[in-house]
Amino acid sequence: MIEKIGERTLHFTDAPRVVGFGSAVGKKEGEGPLSEWFDKIYTDTTMGGETWEKAEAALQKKAAELALKSADLDSGDVEYVFAGDLLNQCVSSSYGLRDLEIPFLGQYGACSTMAQTLSVASVFVESGAADTAAAVTSSHFCSAERQFRYPLQYGGQRTPTAQWTVTGSGSVILSAYRDGKFCSHGEKLDEHSGNLRRQIGVSHICAGKIVDMGITDANNMGAAMAGAAADTIYRFLEDTDTVPDDYDLIVTGDLGMVGTSILYDLLKADGVDVEKKHKDCGLMIFDTDTQDVHAGGSGCGCSASVLCSYILKKMRKRELNSVLFAATGALMSPTIVQQGESIPGISHLVHLTNYSD
Amino acid sequence: MIEKIGERTLHFTDAPRVVGFGSAVGKKEGEGPLSEWFDKIYTDTTMGGETWEKAEAALQKKAAELALKSADLDSGDVEYVFAGDLLNQCVSSSYGLRDLEIPFLGQYGACSTMAQTLSVASVFVESGAADTAAAVTSSHFCSAERQFRYPLQYGGQRTPTAQWTVTGSGSVILSAYRDGKFCSHGEKLDEHSGNLRRQIGVSHICAGKIVDMGITDANNMGAAMAGAAADTIYRFLEDTDTVPDDYDLIVTGDLGMVGTSILYDLLKADGVDVEKKHKDCGLMIFDTDTQDVHAGGSGCGCSASVLCSYILKKMRKRELNSVLFAATGALMSPTIVQQGESIPGISHLVHLTNYSD
Numbered sequence: 001m002i003e004k005i006g007e008r009t010l011h012f013t014d015a016p017r018v019v020g021f022g023s024a025v026g027k028k029e030g031e032g033p034l035s036e037w038f039d040k041i042y043t044d045t046t047m048g049g050e051t052w053e054k055a056e057a058a059l060q061k062k063a064a065e066l067a068l069k070s071a072d073l074d075s076g077d078v079e080y081v082f083a084g085d086l087l088n089q090c091v092s093s094s095y096g097l098r099d100l101e102i103p104f105l106g107q108y109g110a111c112s113t114m115a116q117t118l119s120v121a122s123v124f125v126e127s128g129a130a131d132t133a134a135a136v137t138s139s140h141f142c143s144a145e146r147q148f149r150y151p152l153q154y155g156g157q158r159t160p161t162a163q164w165t166v167t168g169s170g171s172v173i174l175s176a177y178r179d180g181k182f183c184s185h186g187e188k189l190d191e192h193s194g195n196l197r198r199q200i201g202v203s204h205i206c207a208g209k210i211v212d213m214g215i216t217d218a219n220n221m222g223a224a225m226a227g228a229a230a231d232t233i234y235r236f237l238e239d240t241d242t243v244p245d246d247y248d249l250i251v252t253g254d255l256g257m258v259g260t261s262i263l264y265d266l267l268k269a270d271g272v273d274v275e276k277k278h279k280d281c282g283l284m285i286f287d288t289d290t291q292d293v294h295a296g297g298s299g300c301g302c303s304a305s306v307l308c309s310y311i312l313k314k315m316r317k318r319e320l321n322s323v324l325f326a327a328t329g330a331l332m333s334p335t336i337v338q339q340g341e342s343i344p345g346i347s348h349l350v351h352l353t354n355y356s357d
Numbered sequence: 358m359i360e361k362i363g364e365r366t367l368h369f370t371d372a373p374r375v376v377g378f379g380s381a382v383g384k385k386e387g388e389g390p391l392s393e394w395f396d397k398i399y400t401d402t403t404m405g406g407e408t409w410e411k412a413e414a415a416l417q418k419k420a421a422e423l424a425l426k427s428a429d430l431d432s433g434d435v436e437y438v439f440a441g442d443l444l445n446q447c448v449s450s451s452y453g454l455r456d457l458e459i460p461f462l463g464q465y466g467a468c469s470t471m472a473q474t475l476s477v478a479s480v481f482v483e484s485g486a487a488d489t490a491a492a493v494t495s496s497h498f499c500s501a502e503r504q505f506r507y508p509l510q511y512g513g514q515r516t517p518t519a520q521w522t523v524t525g526s527g528s529v530i531l532s533a534y535r536d537g538k539f540c541s542h543g544e545k546l547d548e549h550s551g552n553l554r555r556q557i558g559v560s561h562i563c564a565g566k567i568v569d570m571g572i573t574d575a576n577n578m579g580a581a582m583a584g585a586a587a588d589t590i591y592r593f594l595e596d597t598d599t600v601p602d603d604y605d606l607i608v609t610g611d612l613g614m615v616g617t618s619i620l621y622d623l624l625k626a627d628g629v630d631v632e633k634k635h636k637d638c639g640l641m642i643f644d645t646d647t648q649d650v651h652a653g654g655s656g657c658g659c660s661a662s663v664l665c666s667y668i669l670k671k672m673r674k675r676e677l678n679s680v681l682f683a684a685t686g687a688l689m690s691p692t693i694v695q696q697g698e699s700i701p702g703i704s705h706l707v708h709l710t711n712y713s714d
Contacts, residue, residue: 127484
C-alpha cells in the first residue's frame with residue numbers, strides 16, 4: 001500500500017523488493033576504487049559498437065541483462081521497463097532495450113534518472129500495476145563529451161569544476177512482495193537465493209522539484225544540482241521526522257567536490273548536518289587524486305553503476321541496512337545554455353531498507 | 358483500484374477524473390479545421406520568447422496554466438507533473454514548468470508523450486500516490502525543424518511522406534475520485550462545475566512495446582510508427598475482449614496519411630477493421646488539401662492539442678463517450694539515424710470513458 005507522508009514523501013508498506021541488479025562500466029571506472037564491485041568491466045569502451053551511441057546502447061543492454069540474470073528472470077517476466085539517459089531523444093535506452101520487448105516507458109531526469117526510474121517503477125509495483133518492473137539508465141564519456149562539450153579529437157581543456165562523465169550503466173529489477181511472498185515468479189525468485197531477493201526493499205520515495213540556483217556555467221554542474229539535492233533531502237527528513245543519524249548512508253548522485261561542499265553549506269543553514277553520513281557517487285567511483293577527473297564523476301551511469309554494485313552488494317551483506325539514494329540531475333541542454341539560460345537542477349530520493357524476513 | 362487485464366492492459370476501477378485540460382497552438386494550427394476548439398491561438402509563434410526553444414517552453418507553460426485554470430486549481434494543488442517533449446534533454450518541459458514548483462517526473466515517449474504522461478499520471482492517481490497530477494507535452498515546428506531536419510532559413514524541400522510538426526501543447530489535470538467524491542480539493546472541483554469535472558475518467562491504459570519496422574527514412578515517420586500503433590491497439594482489443602464498434606472513436610497520434618493506411622493494412626491482416634471508427638490527430642489538425650503539410654501533422658503537440666481541445670470538449674458535450682487515444686512516437690535521434698539505424702516506434706493507449714455520476 002502507498003501512504004503519503006508529510007508534504008512529498010511516499011511510504012510503501014509492502015516495499016517492492018530488489019530481486020536483481022547489475023552494473024557494467026568502462027575501463028577507467030574499472031581502474032577506480034570500486035573496481036571489485038562491478039559485474040562487468042569493458043576494456044574496449046566501444047563495447048563492440050561502431051559508434052559511441054551504439055556503444056552506450058550496448059552498455060545499457062548489458063546492465064539490463066545482468067540484472068535479469070541476477071534475478072533469475074527473463075525479459076518476458078518483466079511487465080514494464082523504465083529507462084532513460086542523457087543522449088538526445090534518450091536513444092541509448094530505446095535502441096539498447098528494443099530487443100527485450102518489454103513495455104517501455106522512457107524517463108528523463110538527466111543524471112537523476114536512476115532514482116527516477118526506481119521511483120516510478122516502485123509506484124507501479126507497489127500499486128499492483130506491475131508485479132515486476134525494471135529500472136535502467138546509462139551514460140558514456142565519449143557520447144556525452146561530443147554531445148555536451150567538444151568532439152573528443154579536439155582535446156579541449158577542462159575547467160577545475162568540470163566533472164568526468166562515467167561510462168557505466170546500472171539496472172534494478174523490482175518485484176511485488178505481499179503477505180510474506182512474491183506476487184509472481186515466486187518459484188524462480190526463491191530458488192537458490194535463500195532470502196536474498198526479499199531482503200532489500202524500496203520503503204520510501206521523495207520526488208524532486210526543479211530548483212534553479214542561477215548557475216549558467218555548464219562546466220559547473222555540481223553547483224547547479226546542489227540546491228535540488230539539499231531541497232529533496234531536507235524535505236524527506238522533515239516528512240519522515242528523521243535525522244541523518246537514522247541512516248547508514250546518504251548518497252548523492254554526482255555533485256562532485258564543488259556540489260558536495262555547497263550541499264553541506266545549504267543543509268547546515270537549515271540545521272541539518274549530513275556530512276558524517278554522506279557520500280557522493282561522483283567521488284566514490286573515481287580516485288580524484290590520481291584519475292584526473294577534476295571535480296569527480298557525473299552522468300546517469302555514475303549513480304546507477306555505484307548503486308547497482310557497491311551499495312546494493314553492501315546491503316545484501318548487511319553492512320549497510322538503510323540507505324538514502326538521492327540522485328541528482330541538471331535539466332539543461334547545450335542549446336538552451338548557449339542561449340543564456342541558467343541550469344535547473346532536480347533530485348529524486350529513494351529510501352532502500354533491508355528487511356529481515 | 359488497479360486491475361490487470363489480459364497481457365498488458367490496466368483497468369482503473371475508480372478511473373482518475375479529467376478535472377481540467379487546456380490547449381495552446383500556433384498560427385497555422387489556428388487556421389486549420391480545429392480552430393474553434395483550441396483555448397489559445399498564438400499569432401506570433403515566438404510566443405514572446407527570444408528563441409524557438411524558449412517559445413516552446415512558453416507554449417507548454419501556457420497549456421499547463423490553462424489546464425489548471427479550467428480545473429480551478431493552483432499549481433500548489435498538484436502533487437506531480439509528468440511532462441516531456443521532443444527537444445534535446447526535454448528542455449521545453451523543464452524550462453517551461455520550472456516556475457510551477459510541482460514535483461517533476463520527466464517522461465520521454467517522443468510523439469507518444471501525451472498518452473505516456475496520462476498513463477503514468479493515472480497510475481499515480483489511481484494508486485493513491487497522488488490525489489492530483491498533471492500531464493503535459495508540447496512541440497514547436499521551428500524548434501523541431503532545426504533540431505531534426507534543417508535550419509528554417511535553408512528552406513529545404515520536403516518529401517511527400519514528410520509530416521509537419523505541430524506548434525502546440527496540451528495539458529490534462531487528473532484527480533482521484535473514489536466512493537462518489539474527489540479525494541482532495543473536492544470543494545474547488547465541484548464548485549460551479551455541475552458534474553463536469555467528475556465526468557471523464559481514464560478507465561484503462563495499455564503501454565506500448567518498442568516495435569521496429571525497419572524504416573530508415575527520417576522523413577517517413579508515419580510508416581515507422583504504424584506497426585507500434587497496430588500492436589498496441591490489437592493488444593488492447595484482445596485484452597479487453599472488445600471490438601472497434603464498442604468505441605465512439607479510436608484516435609492515433611500522428612501517423613499521417615502514409616502511416617494510417619499502413620495501420621489499416623496491418624490490423625486487417627489480424628482480422629481487425631478500425632477504419633470506420635478511426636481518426637488520426639495528424640490528419641485532423643490540418644487540412645492536408647490546402648495547408649501544404651504533405652502527409653499530415655506530427656509532434657508531441659499534435660495529439661496533445663487535439664486531445665485537449667476537440668476530443669475532451671466533445672466528450673464533455675457527450676458527443677463522444679468512449680475514446681481510445683493511442684498516441685504514437687518514433688524513438689530516434691538524428692544522430693543515430695545518420696548512423697544507419699532503423700527507427701523504432703512506440704504507441705501507448707489510454708481509454709477515456711464518460712461516467713454518468
